[in-house]
Amino acid sequence: MIRxxxxxxxxxxxxxxxxxxxxxxxxxxxxxxxGVGWTPTNVQITCFDAIAESPxxxxxxxxxxxxxxxxxxxxxxxxSPAEDFMLGDILTLDGAPWECCTRSILKSALKRLEDxxxxxxxxxxxxxxxxxxxxGGGAYSMEGYRNRAAFAATLMAAxxxxxxxxxTVMKEYGVGQYEVTISPERGVRAADAGLVxxxxxxxxxxxxxxxxxxxxxxxxxxxGNGVHIHLSFEDSSGxxxxxxxxxxxxxxxxxxxxxxxxxxxxDSIVAFTAPSSVSYLRLTPHRWSAAFNNLGxxxxxxxxxxxxTTARDPEGVARQYNIEFRAADAAASPHLALAAIVHAGVxxxxxxxxxxxxxxxxxxxxxxxxxxxxxxxxxxxxxxxxIERMMANETVRGWFxxxxxxxxxxxxxxxxxxxxxxxxxxQCKAYEAVY
Numbered sequence: 374m375i376r377x378x379x380x381x382x383x384x385x386x387x388x389x390x391x392x393x394x395x396x397x398x399x400x401x402x403x404x405x406x407x408g409v410g411w412t413p414t415n416v417q418i419t420c421f422d423a424i425a426e427s428p429x430x431x432x433x434x435x436x437x438x439x440x441x442x443x444x445x446x447x448x449x450x451x452x453s454p455a456e457d458f459m460l461g462d463i464l465t466l467d468g469a470p471w472e473c474c475t476r477s478i479l480k481s482a483l484k485r486l487e488d489x490x491x492x493x494x495x496x497x498x499x500x501x502x503x504x505x506x507x508x509g510g511g512a513y514s515m516e517g518y519r520n521r522a523a524f525a526a527t528l529m530a531a532x533x534x535x536x537x538x539x540x541t542v543m544k545e546y547g548v549g550q551y552e553v554t555i556s557p558e559r560g561v562r563a564a565d566a567g568l569v570x571x572x573x574x575x576x577x578x579x580x581x582x583x584x585x586x587x588x589x590x591x592x593x594x595x596x597g598n599g600v601h602i603h604l605s606f607e608d609s610s611g612x613x614x615x616x617x618x619x620x621x622x623x624x625x626x627x628x629x630x631x632x633x634x635x636x637x638x639x640d641s642i643v644a645f646t647a648p649s650s651v652s653y654l655r656l657t658p659h660r661w662s663a664a665f666n667n668l669g670x671x672x673x674x675x676x677x678x679x680x681x682t683t684a685r686d687p688e689g690v691a692r693q694y695n696i697e698f699r700a701a702d703a704a705a706s707p708h709l710a711l712a713a714i715v716h717a718g719v720x721x722x723x724x725x726x727x728x729x730x731x732x733x734x735x736x737x738x739x740x741x742x743x744x745x746x747x748x749x750x751x752x753x754x755x756x757x758x759x760i761e762r763m764m765a766n767e768t769v770r771g772w773f774x775x776x777x778x779x780x781x782x783x784x785x786x787x788x789x790x791x792x793x794x795x796x797x798x799x800q801c802k803a804y805e806a807v808y
Contacts, residue, residue: 377397378399379398379454379457380395380396380439380458381393381394381395381457381458382395382404382437382458382459383458383459384437384462384463384474384475385460385475385568385706385707386416386418386473386475386706387416387780387781388418388419388706388788389704389808392415392418393437393458394437398457404439406438407436408436408438408439409436410434410435410436411434411436411463412429413429413432413433413434413471413473414429414433416473417429417783417784419787419788420704420804420807421792425783425786426787427780428776428779428780428783435463435464435466436466437461438461438462438463438464439460439461440459440461441459443461443562444457444459445458445535445569445572446535447534447535447573449527449531449576449577453580456535456576458572460476460565460568463477464477472774472775472776473777473780475706475708475709476708478708478709478712478773478777479561479564479709479712479715480561481712482713482719483561483715485715485716485719486718486719489719490627490630490631490719490722491609492614492627493559493560493606493608493609494604494605494606494711494715495558495604495605495607496557496563496602496604496605497554497557497563498555498563498564498567498602499553499554499601499603500570500587500598500703501552501587502551502552502571502587502598502703503550503551503586503591503598504551504583504585505549505583505805506549507521507549507550508520508548509548512544512545512547514544518543523581524577524581524583525542527577527581528573528574528577529542531573532553532555532569535569537558537566537569538556539553539555540555541553541554545596546596547591547595547598548591548595548596550596550598553574557605564707565708568708571587586598586806587702587808588651588801588805588807589654589655589703589804590655590801590804591801593654593801597655597662597702598702599655599662599699599702600701600702600703600705600707600710601697601698603695604695604696604697605696606627606628606631613691614627615628615694616691616694618687618690620728621728622679622731623679623690623694624679624728629726629727630721630725630726630728631696631719631721631722632677632728632729633726633727633728634718634719634720634721634723634724634726635676635677635717635721636666636667636668636676636721636729637666637720637726638717638720638721638766638768638769639676639717639750640666640750640751640753640759640762641765641766642713642716642763643656643752643753643759644760644762644763645705645709645712645713645763645781646701646702647702647704648704648705648759649756649788649804649808650792650800652702652756653754655702656754658674658735658736660674662674662699663676663699663752664676664736664737664751665736665744665750665751666749666750667729667732667736669731670731675732676698676699676700676752677696678699679694679696679697679731680696682694700752713769713772716769716772716773717769720772732749756789760782760785760786763782764778
């Protein structure tokens, strides 16, 4: 069977899904400069492929321009077409970043971090997912791993071939659930790598006649799939800037303000980091997820966690030291989620917020008055509530291009409208099918 080699240029839009166009590989030189045509109202295609209310209607033209440095080419050597794609930026016809391009929004947030704090971001996305034909039992076990050892080995090879640095893969707690981690990357590439990782998992599952889903939660009473975003900083010369042995819990001045900002604005940015209706089944106490805007040390129910280090010397600790954002899932665009986190952190630096104290207790036992007295906030308990808090926060809306938050709100309201009055179980099934 004849085949024309094609290359796909992709964007991960506000629905968290990867969309784009393919073109003949021989046209790469042309398309690298001119891109491919894109339509503004595409931003309102929800994860369910229904179009939410759009301010753009049928008007307008944009360009999806590939980034040569982002190319991924993986031949699984099984006779199927190679995975060959680039990530791109959505630009206006005059070459300016479009206001709803998630990758451009992240680039702007990273620039703000560097301009205000003199810091550069290093990050890694840790993903949980499940294989739909997955076996039950075997949590964290060798037998659970062995059941999918061929899949795991092929996945790690695909990740490495894609230009990422594979770290670990394991059988997680849930039925058919696995976790995969990669090494950190700098700047926008951290989010790019999160997207590439998801696509390598999906592509590998297909080669094994299976499907992978990153849905936030598969069943109301089941185990959720989280995305844990690890963050650290470097100064302008590339030296670690996250750790200070004299700071509270080892946090440098930059880290203290950043974490304080993330926690202050968490209830308003969770609309971007956990953006499905079923995300809020995960963000509840005692699910090893996140339910309050608290900092923890080695606490997997804290929204932001200071991760342990294994080094003994100060330089080694400084290289390993990182914080983990836990109130996220893969319904979110990695670029938009990271942009919201970075903006919140930079805002904390701007406001000179003090380092929060780490909690060592079950906050779900405190009533709202006691929580408020200690500066804690219960995170939104529904997507609708999360959107309302985001829209009510002028500071948060001010981080994004004019009109973006309104477009995002309407997108998510369109998503909720599509779900209508479906049961919670049916909503879980709907998200499982698309993520």
